[in-house]
Amino acid sequence: MKYSLHWIGKYVDLEGLSVDTIAAHLIRSVCELESVVHLGAGLSRVCVARVLTAEAIAGKKHLQLCSVDVGAGAPVSVVCGAPNARAGLVTAFAPPGTVVGGREIKVASVGGVESAGMLCSAAELGLTEDHGGILELDAAIAPGTLVSTFLPIVDTVIEVDNKSITHRPDLWGHLGLAREIAAIFERPLRLPDTDVPDGPGHPPAVSVDRPDLCPRYVAIAIAGLTVAPSPIAIQALLHRCGVRPISNVVDATNYVLLELGQPVHAFDARELHGGRIVVRAATEGERVTTLDAQPRTLGAGDLLICDAGRPIALAGVMGLLNSEVRPDTTEVVLEAATFRPDCVRRAAVRLGLRTEASARFEKSLDPLTPPIAARRFARLVMDLIPEARVSSRLADVWAKAPPPAPIRTTAAYVNQRLGTALAPAEIARLLERLEFGVVATGDAIEVTVPSFRATKDVAIPEDLVEEVGRLYGYDRIPADQPRAPIPVPYRHPDRTFHRAIRTVLSFGAAATEIQSYSFDSEPFLDRIGRASLPRLGVRNPISSEQTHLRPALLPSVLASLERSAPHAPRLRLYEIGRVFTPATTAGELPDQPYRLALAVRVPAEADSAASQRAAYFDLKGVLDFLFDRLGLGILVARAGEGTPPWLNPARSAELRTADGRVAGHAGALHPAVAEAIGVGLECAAAELDLELLRDLPRPEARYVATPRFPAVPFDLSVIVPDRVTHAEIELRIRAAHATWVKDVALTGVYRGAPIPDGQKSATYRILFQSADRTLAMEEVNDVVKVLVEAMSHDLGAWLRV
Amino acid sequence: MTHPASVELAALRDEALRLATNAADDAALDAVVQAFLGKSGRLKGHLKRLGSVPAAERPALGKAVNDTVTEVEAAIATRRKALGDARLEAALSDPGFDPTLPGAPVARGTLHPLTLVDQRLDEIFRSMGFYVLDYPEVDSEHYNFEALNIPADHPARDMQDTFWLNDGNLLRTHTSAGQVRTMKAFAPPFRAIFPGRVFRYEATDASHEHTFHQVEGLCIDRHVSVPHLQASMKTLLSGVFGREVKVRLRPGYFPFVEPGFELDIGCLVCDGAGCPVCKRSGWVELLPCGLVHPNVLRAGGLDPDEWQGWAFGLGLSRLVMMRYKIDDIRHLLAGDVRFLSQFSGTGLE
Numbered sequence A: 001m002k003y004s005l006h007w008i009g010k011y012v013d014l015e016g017l018s019v020d021t022i023a024a025h026l027i028r029s030v031c032e033l034e035s036v037v038h039l040g041a042g043l044s045r046v047c048v049a050r051v052l053t054a055e056a057i058a059g060k061k062h063l064q065l066c067s068v069d070v071g072a073g074a075p076v077s078v079v080c081g082a083p084n085a086r087a088g089l090v091t092a093f094a095p096p097g098t099v100v101g102g103r104e105i106k107v108a109s110v111g112g113v114e115s116a117g118m119l120c121s122a123a124e125l126g127l128t129e130d131h132g133g134i135l136e137l138d139a140a141i142a143p144g145t146l147v148s149t150f151l152p153i154v155d156t157v158i159e160v161d162n163k164s165i166t167h168r169p170d171l172w173g174h175l176g177l178a179r180e181i182a183a184i185f186e187r188p189l190r191l192p193d194t195d196v197p198d199g200p201g202h203p204p205a206v207s208v209d210r211p212d213l214c215p216r217y218v219a220i221a222i223a224g225l226t227v228a229p230s231p232i233a234i235q236a237l238l239h240r241c242g243v244r245p246i247s248n249v250v251d252a253t254n255y256v257l258l259e260l261g262q263p264v265h266a267f268d269a270r271e272l273h274g275g276r277i278v279v280r281a282a283t284e285g286e287r288v289t290t291l292d293a294q295p296r297t298l299g300a301g302d303l304l305i306c307d308a309g310r311p312i313a314l315a316g317v318m319g320l321l322n323s324e325v326r327p328d329t330t331e332v333v334l335e336a337a338t339f340r341p342d343c344v345r346r347a348a349v350r351l352g353l354r355t356e357a358s359a360r361f362e363k364s365l366d367p368l369t370p371p372i373a374a375r376r377f378a379r380l381v382m383d384l385i386p387e388a389r390v391s392s393r394l395a396d397v398w399a400k401a402p403p404p405a406p407i408r409t410t411a412a413y414v415n416q417r418l419g420t421a422l423a424p425a426e427i428a429r430l431l432e433r434l435e436f437g438v439v440a441t442g443d444a445i446e447v448t449v450p451s452f453r454a455t456k457d458v459a460i461p462e463d464l465v466e467e468v469g470r471l472y473g474y475d476r477i478p479a480d481q482p483r484a485p486i487p488v489p490y491r492h493p494d495r496t497f498h499r500a501i502r503t504v505l506s507f508g509a510a511a512t513e514i515q516s517y518s519f520d521s522e523p524f525l526d527r528i529g530r531a532s533l534p535r536l537g538v539r540n541p542i543s544s545e546q547t548h549l550r551p552a553l554l555p556s557v558l559a560s561l562e563r564s565a566p567h568a569p570r571l572r573l574y575e576i577g578r579v580f581t582p583a584t585t586a587g588e589l590p591d592q593p594y595r596l597a598l599a600v601r602v603p604a605e606a607d608s609a610a611s612q613r614a615a616y617f618d619l620k621g622v623l624d625f626l627f628d629r630l631g632l633g634i635l636v637a638r639a640g641e642g643t644p645p646w647l648n649p650a651r652s653a654e655l656r657t658a659d660g661r662v663a664g665h666a667g668a669l670h671p672a673v674a675e676a677i678g679v680g681l682e683c684a685a686a687e688l689d690l691e692l693l694r695d696l697p698r699p700e701a702r703y704v705a706t707p708r709f710p711a712v713p714f715d716l717s718v719i720v721p722d723r724v725t726h727a728e729i730e731l732r733i734r735a736a737h738a739t740w741v742k743d744v745a746l747t748g749v750y751r752g753a754p755i756p757d758g759q760k761s762a763t764y765r766i767l768f769q770s771a772d773r774t775l776a777m778e779e780v781n782d783v784v785k786v787l788v789e790a791m792s793h794d795l796g797a798w799l800r801v
Numbered sequence B: 001m002t003h004p005a006s007v008e009l010a011a012l013r014d015e016a017l018r019l020a021t022n023a024a025d026d027a028a029l030d031a032v033v034q035a036f037l038g039k040s041g042r043l044k045g046h047l048k049r050l051g052s053v054p055a056a057e058r059p060a061l062g063k064a065v066n067d068t069v070t071e072v073e074a075a076i077a078t079r080r081k082a083l084g085d086a087r088l089e090a091a092l093s094d095p096g097f098d099p100t101l102p103g104a105p106v107a108r109g110t111l112h113p114l115t116l117v118d119q120r121l122d123e124i125f126r127s128m129g130f131y132v133l134d135y136p137e138v139d140s141e142h143y144n145f146e147a148l149n150i151p152a153d154h155p156a157r158d159m160q161d162t163f164w165l166n167d168g169n170l171l172r173t174h175t176s177a178g179q180v181r182t183m184k185a186f187a188p189p190f191r192a193i194f195p196g197r198v199f200r201y202e203a204t205d206a207s208h209e210h211t212f213h214q215v216e217g218l219c220i221d222r223h224v225s226v227p228h229l230q231a232s233m234k235t236l237l238s239g240v241f242g243r244e245v246k247v248r249l250r251p252g253y254f255p256f257v258e259p260g261f262e263l264d265i266g267c268l269v270c271d272g273a274g275c276p277v278c279k280r281s282g283w284v285e286l287l288p289c290g291l292v293h294p295n296v297l298r299a300g301g302l303d304p305d306e307w308q309g310w311a312f313g314l315g316l317s318r319l320v321m322m323r324y325k326i327d328d329i330r331h332l333l334a335g336d337v338r339f340l341s342q343f344s345g346t347g348l349e
């Protein structure tokens, strides 16, 4: 919100306080400032002038040479282009040296004629946006009078960060900020004039159907109006606070809004059918047209202000077109009310109609303010329009709630939280400056919160701590280290595990870590294809490209592969991130486990099969290394049913735990995906379930004595059907003797004559070793014999001789 | 007269010495040893001929053979040493050697800059006795808002435009969503941070992302005061920035703290003297913080008469951008190796 310091000065004397001082203290004790803008810094010498003569300049279409009386000395010659420049006009004159709109006025030749100054429009003086002509001032003002003495051309506009006063409905008007400044600098606060006589007539008949949604409704009628533009001074203040001047009556409502923070609304009395006001809930689907000429469809929770027969305002949000103040309006009924904040907020959010009024109502307004605001409006209108008069008594329907109980706290508590040593009387004095009522008895402090702070903001002792602290000054409170007990150490299982993975992959396997959005990219999935996984949708997606949370991590690394491949023939990428699967039970959080996805690219080989294999085995090398470093027992098997659709099913593997659970998949990239993302076939990718891996038992590292007896190597060649995997063979070799088999190395695979078609010969070098003796060849042969029999039975293997 | 054996010995001696002295390498010397000095070598073998020599001459000839062996051995040793010296000398001279040629390549991987800063914070905070925790990215309205004293229709919800999910949950808008989870999971007193990604429904530009990273700090103890918060933040931030920082607290409004603060740090660019970075104020707004609101303590199952706390929320993405002088936040999640491979830290610096 924007505040004019000139306006604030109406309620608190700012004499002797620099703008910097005021701003610094507001930042220190009250709110955040967005900006501080000085208006009219170069305009202090602008004075009133009377145009004596105005003559057209030959050959210059719009220019006139004016002779103006500026109060002292001889008349001054000024060239002026304004259409309303005429003899007898009293206007504003900027002498040379003044700065208007950032430009210094100099004695200059305009159209061949000397001009010693400038006659100014309201826009040029920063008053309004009106630059249709020069200012027209009251003819009674003496030439030479400085304009700044009766118009706010020199001012400072302070913009406060709205989020920093979300909790302070009282600060949404100039009086509220003036009250803070008065408290800070210990100066008296002058309240605005609300002194008006009651009118003669009956008050408008107000009935409130829903006192829960409208705790207080005040209405008053004002007659004898002549709708006209407001005086320039009023227009100027509204304008610089961001509100467009409209007419004296409407401007007065906005003036009250910006002054007291209390929205008020004027209905044309002629349109108040039956002379009645009914506050009722809207019916679902009810249609109205708001002041901005937009049709609106309401919900059952919305609140309406109606006359005897029809709605005339959407409560707390906006008036309706049917009852607005018009140029011929002579009498208005003014509404000043409080509405339940969440009701106004819901309506405003749903209708997309966030107004100055709704922004204030949704912050819980002070129930004591409506009658003050109504009378303040009457006073303003009567000041603006001499014939205006209050034509009714004040209607006031108030479901009065008991005032909140005083807050009880102690000086000791306040001092403990603030680290201060303030006496109870000092605390009382600080709170009293902010208009709190304080009774201090010994250490006990009983605080009555002023109504304008009690609606939401201040209710508990902690709130008082803040009030005392901010006014006392946090910068006066010395820092103090807390006592620090030694905590029980705790290592988060996920974080610890992920750190280990990152270290192994980035520094061991030379892979690059990426991080990507938690959303699926729909255009990317359109290209690479989708997995048939249940996905969690976003109700309000930021774009049509990010509508669901990712259920798989592979596409994230593939997208990075696409982006990065043109720049790197050799790549190893990985991401650790959460994926999301809808919960099966309503009301629960979705399953959101961490996954690890990897993608590699290797230099292409001569043919696609070789490229795919090279990529796959590069990837598998990384995985083998990772599992080894982490001590994870993972078994690799030929790909099964659950292979992700982005991998080539013919060159993929399933990664399993020792107890058979699927921990992930790895494979060469599916040729269709490779084509879609514009990489060759020399790519491979994997996705692993880190939650499952995290919880696997990991062997404790322990020392094993260096072998004292020699190892016996044994070369074994077996012929097996092609479908039998290396892993299956190795598993059986290792199982052949749990302690003697120290190492199994595949030394060669051979297909072709004399091996029958569909079979292959695999040769292994097995190292047998015992910890307590040198093994005899016969012992090794016995083990191998049993092994070969087992492989023959399980795998259809036979010994190659 | 000289016995023919003596004549032959002299010839053998000459040949052996010639071969030893001219040997090109150790292998040639070894051949000389083998040929002349072995048990059946030509010199030692010569002793066998003593039988054919008159008895009177035998001692002299025997001695002559032994002397010759000694002489040849010495020559071999001399030559061996000379060869060794020459080799050493050769090895110690390499005028063409260029020590600046590239070393054998070692493949190089990198951590994401967010990880690097995350790990640095992890290190610093754990060394100061903090738990480092991790919480779900999809969370409930309860933990993200209600438990934090932000009921439905509270105007403060405007501060954080929210991604809502079809199942009624939301993408957490701040790491503060972990506060009440932490209170429920750990027995006080404790100190904890919880870094992670957060989401805001807002348009993206160079300095705004709908997905970014924060780190939340939470301390629960029996007596927690504004001065504690101030001192703790000063110490923690000095650790984070690796130098002594000045801090100041200003009033700030966040429903889950009371009192709430905006914390400024003394500008690290100008040390408070005033510069464009701090808009000439000497201070830079860094993070929101405050004393934990009693309603939040209650939501976490803690009795506000017994337990108090402070909390802060630090922009991790912003910290990364400050640290690496990254000018566009959108680089962070774009997955481009040309960006990512620039960060060669180990996370332990």
Ligand SMILES: [Zn+2]
Pocket: B267, B268, B269, B270, B271, B272, B273, B274, B275, B276, B277, B278, B279, B280, B282, B283
């Ligand atoms: Zn600076």
